[in-house]
């Protein structure tokens with residue numbers, strides 16, 4: 001039964017163990033290194049394998065096996081508690097699809113109380129994706145600032161990061177965020193909640209709290225989908241705050257902490 005193909009469950013186990021990045025440098029574009037060489041063992045045993053990026057794979061493959069076992073025991077992303085990565089950008093699609101809606105030259109794709117949740121812009125043939133996916137209390141679980149992604153390692157069940165493709169799952173059979181840049185459109189699916197309201201964007205639906213916007217195409221729009229009162233602005237939690245809180249700032253009124 002055993003072949004060179006590494007079973008999906010073993011790949012996932014190695015990603016989870018390494019905090020979804022190279023055990024040495026944290027790069028999320030990973031390969032699976034056999035510490036006991038495949039030619040010697042002819043089996044995929046996760047206890048003798050470790051997730052490494054292409055560059056570290058080459059260099060660590062030349063060193064003593066003990067180096068790889070040490071990295072396996074203390075991977076960078078687990079020590080840091082964070083994942084960093086740059087979304088692959090070898091082409092820029094002119095249109096952005098979020099759920100069932102299409103956005104063309106409409107960079108502010110989705111805003112929540114004045115705060116950008118999804119943004120998509122094309123500059124000099126390069127796409128720039130920004131996303132802010134919060135927990136229910138609006139603390140960020142995943143942030144992308146112009147393709148530069150940061151997320152907390154511990155929160156996720158699986159993170160698949162490949163050239164032009166990125167998918168994050170908090171639990172099995174659930175997509176928290178998927179960015180697919182392989183096709184004609186930049187395509188995004190997401191499922192998250194803010195303050196008890198659920199937002200689902202997938203092939204079948206674009207649910208925004210209790211309402212939905214389906215199958216629209218927005219071209220040259222100043223703003224795409226906007227959720228929340230125009231007169232209110234969300235104050236984001238801040239690492240500098242002693243007790244981090246989220247507030248709603250209403251015009252002409254004091255901040256209401258939520």
Ligand SMILES: [Zn+2]
Pocket residue numbers: 022023024025026027052053054055056057
């Ligand atoms: Zn590496």
